[in-house]
Every structure is written in C-alpha cells, then in structure tokens.
Amino acid sequence: MDTLKGTWTLVTGASAGLGRAMARIIAGTYGGNLLLVARRKERLEELATQLQTKYNVWAKALPADLSTPEGVEACFRAACAQKGFSTAILNAGITYWGRVQEQSTENLNSMLSTNVLAPAQLALRFAQHFARHGGGRLLLVSSVAGFAPMPMQSSYGATKAFLTSFGQGLRHEFRKDKVHITIFAPGGIDTELLALSGLGQKFKPGSTGIMRAPLCAHLALKGLLANKGLVVPGLSNRLLAFAMRHFPAPLVLPIIERLYRKPEHIK
Numbered sequence: 001m002d003t004l005k006g007t008w009t010l011v012t013g014a015s016a017g018l019g020r021a022m023a024r025i026i027a028g029t030y031g032g033n034l035l036l037v038a039r040r041k042e043r044l045e046e047l048a049t050q051l052q053t054k055y056n057v058w059a060k061a062l063p064a065d066l067s068t069p070e071g072v073e074a075c076f077r078a079a080c081a082q083k084g085f086s087t088a089i090l091n092a093g094i095t096y097w098g099r100v101q102e103q104s105t106e107n108l109n110s111m112l113s114t115n116v117l118a119p120a121q122l123a124l125r126f127a128q129h130f131a132r133h134g135g136g137r138l139l140l141v142s143s144v145a146g147f148a149p150m151p152m153q154s155s156y157g158a159t160k161a162f163l164t165s166f167g168q169g170l171r172h173e174f175r176k177d178k179v180h181i182t183i184f185a186p187g188g189i190d191t192e193l194l195a196l197s198g199l200g201q202k203f204k205p206g207s208t209g210i211m212r213a214p215l216c217a218h219l220a221l222k223g224l225l226a227n228k229g230l231v232v233p234g235l236s237n238r239l240l241a242f243a244m245r246h247f248p249a250p251l252v253l254p255i256i257e258r259l260y261r262k263p264e265h266i267k
Contacts, residue, residue, distance in 0.1 A: 003174065004032035004225075008058075008082040011036055012066060012075065012122075013092030015043040015250055018141065021217035022089060025061075027051040030221075033058040035082060037075050039065050066122075067094050067113035077126050087224075090119040091141040093159075100154040115159035120166055122142045125164055127174050135178030139224045140167040142185045144237055148244035151257035160185075164230075171229055180227040184220045187237040189213055211237075219248065 009026050013019035015038035026032040036044050036059060044061035051059040062078050064071040079085055093115045096103050123138055130136030139212060143160040150157030164183050169182035188210040211234055223231035232238045244252055 003192060004030040004087060006031065006033070006084065007087065008033045008035060008079070008085040010034075010075070010079040010085070010126075011039070011091060012118075013088045013141075014038050014047065018186075018213050018217055019089070019091040019222070021213040022091065023047065023051065024219060025056045025214070025221055026218050027055040027059065030058060030089075031055070033082070033084070035060050035062060035079055035085075035121060036077075037062045037066070039063050058150065066118040067110050068218045069080075074119050074123055075093045076122060079126070080129055084206040084261070085136075086130075087137040089139040089141070089224075090122055090140075093141065094116065095153065095156045097156075098154065105157060109242060111155055111159060115156070116162050119163060123167065123170060123181075126171055127177075127179050130179045131174060131177035133187060136169075136180070137224055138170075138179065138181045139220060140164075140181070140183050141169065141220070142183050142239045144185050144187045144232060144244065146185065147241050148252050148256065149249065151253055152261060168229065180224070182224045182228050183219075183230045184217050184223060185230065185237075186211060186220075186239065187234065187240060189216050 009032050011019050011023050011026070012033060014023050016037035018195055019038070023034050023036060033046060034057065036047070036048055038044055041061065041063035044063060048059035048061040051057060051174055062075065064074045066072055066075060080090060094111055098110060119140060123140060126136070126138055140163055142164045145153055145157040146160030146164045148157070164185060167181060167183040174181060190210055190212055216233055219233040220231065232241045
C-alpha cells in the first residue's frame with residue numbers, strides 16, 4: 001500500500017487551497033484517480049476536467065455541503081462506490097478570526113459541523129470500511145492551532161484540538177487493521193481561506209510560518225505514504241508546536257493573543 005497510482009483518492013475541500021494542491025499532486029505525480037468534494041460545483045468540475053485532460057487519470061466532481069448530514073452521507077457513499085478506493089483525505093474546514101464573543105451562533109454551528117462532526121463521522125466510517133476491505137489510508141488535516149488554546153481563534157483552535165486527538169486515538173485503535181491514519185497539522189498556508197477569514201491582512205504570503213500550498217501538499221502526501229502518525233511541516237511550525245504543547249498556558253496564551261489580535265483598522 002505504498003502507491004496511489006491507479007487507485008481512487010477522496011479529497012474534501014478540493015475546490016481551492018490545500019485540497020486543490022493535493023489533488024494536482026495526486027494526479028500529476030502519483031497517477032491517482034480522484035473524487036473531488038466541495039460546495040462549489042463549477043470549480044470542482046473545472047478541476048476534474050483539467051486533471052483528466054492533463055494527466056490521463058479519472059477525476060469526478062461531487063458538489064456537497066459537509067456541514068449537513070446529507071452531504072456527509074453522499075460523500076461516504078460516492079467514495080465507497082469507486083472500485084479501488086483506498087485513500088481518504090479529509091481536508092475541508094472553515095475558520096473564524098476575532099473575539100469569540102463576537103462570533104454568531106450560526107457561524108459557530110457551521111464550524112463545528114464542518115470541522116468536527118463531518119471529519120469525525122467520515123474518518124470513523126472510512127476506517128471501518130478500509131478495515132473490512134483489506135486496508136486503506138486516511139489523512140486528517142488539522143492545524144498547529146490545535147496544540148494550545150487560541151485566543152482570537154478560540155473556536156477554530158478547539159475544533160482542531162479535537163481532530164488531532166480523535167485522529168491519534170483512531171490511528172491506535174485501527175493499527176492492526178492495515179488502516180494507516182495520518183494527522184497533518186500545518187501552520188498558516190497561503191490559500192483562499194487566509195484571505196476570506198481576514199487573516200491575510202495580518203499574515204502575508206512569505207511571512208514566517210506561512211507556507212505555499214503546493215509545498216504543504218507535497219509534505220502532507222509524503223507523510224501519508226510513509227504512514228507517519230503526526231506531521232507538522234516546516235521548522236518554524238515544529239518549534240511553535242513544541243512551545244504550544246510544553247510551555248505553561250499562562251505564558252503561551254498572552255503571546256498568542258498579541259500575535260492574533262486584530263489591528264484597529266481591521267473590522
């Protein structure tokens with residue numbers, strides 16, 4: 001189980017950013033077939049057509065909203081229907097930047113559904129599916145934000161803390177079933193998500209800790225194929241993760257708050 005060539009890989013959040021970059025590498029470098037999932041139908045279909053034409057692989061677009069039970073079910077059934085389905089990359093996620101007291105209930109519910117419920121339900125069901133069918137791979141995209149409480153990104157950091165913990169527990173429980181589970185915990189990535197959340201106004205492409213999506217995608221897939229348990233890409237991110245995990249919270253939290261505090265000119 002050391003190759004993606006000729007097999008099917010599911011990628012959620014595939015219409016932009018890290019998911020799109022991973023899809024391109026899976027098709028172009030590894031020769032893998034792809035089931036692409038996201039909400040934006042036109043972007044998915046455009047990407048699927050590009051990958052099929054350029055790399056001579058199969059690529060299918062599945063528009064689905066993973067914040068809904070219907071979207072989760074459609075994603076699971078479509079992936080398992082592909083003959084040779086062996087890898088699931090659960091990358092879809094949303095964020096919120098600012099004081100948590102200013103976050104709407106609707107936004108919080110959407111984040112919990114997308115970042116916690118959907119990947120947890122899919123990860124468990126795919127792990128069970130792979131265990132019944134001779135093995136498979138799971139990549140859960142978490143974040144260094146999950147290694148400590150995150151003032152100004154409190155709800156987002158909490159969702160990623162859950163995903164990291166859940167993924168590591170799942171990996172241990174399925175270790176004898178030939179189900180390889182990798183948790184990928186990057187820092188900031190130069191993607192559309194950075195811009196849409198407003199964080200791009202504070203953290204610019206090229207800044208320390210902000211990685212390019214293609215490099216990040218390459219490191220994620222490399223870790224997955226090597227069956228690594230936890231992958232934190234980049235030296236600065238690994239140092240940050242170490243500090244967040246091992247330094248006292250009263251020391252770490254004020255630093256994080258200052259780092260992520262919104263400047264006065266940003267609404």
